[in-house]
Amino acid sequence: MARGWIWVTAEDMARNRGRVLSTYRQILRCLNNPDLPLSWAARLQKKAEVRGIFLLGAEQESRHNIEDLLDTADYAISLLRRGEIPKLPM
Numbered sequence: 001m002a003r004g005w006i007w008v009t010a011e012d013m014a015r016n017r018g019r020v021l022s023t024y025r026q027i028l029r030c031l032n033n034p035d036l037p038l039s040w041a042a043r044l045q046k047k048a049e050v051r052g053i054f055l056l057g058a059e060q061e062s063r064h065n066i067e068d069l070l071d072t073a074d075y076a077i078s079l080l081r082r083g084e085i086p087k088l089p090m
Contacts, residue, residue, distance in 0.1 A: 008061050016066065023073045024054050027080065035083030046085075 008016075027050050031043055038046065057069045076086045 006062060006064070008063055008066060012063065016070075019070065020054070020057075023070060023077070024050070026077050027073060030077055030080035033080060033083060036080070036085060038085070 028047055031038075031046050031050070036043075057066070060066050060069065079086045
């Protein structure tokens with residue numbers, strides 16, 4: 001019974017598909033921002049990191065984890081648009 005509330009169903013995945021693809025494309029476009037202090041090779045490396053993150057995120061089955069990942073991606077997009085590179089907290 002609680003499983004339907006926590007785990008993603010096929011309908012949820014279909015509903016989120018457009019948002020996930022849009023977010024992915026926005027991040028890749030934002031990495032081309034000339035205000036970012038990145039060389040060409042560094043931009044390619046960051047794009048490869050984004051692809052890897054989205055591939056790992058595709059395996060998520062928890063609604064809460066997916067929402068958290070999308071919220072984090074939206075925050076990263078806002079930083080990239082300002083010309084800042086998101087950093088990992090250590």
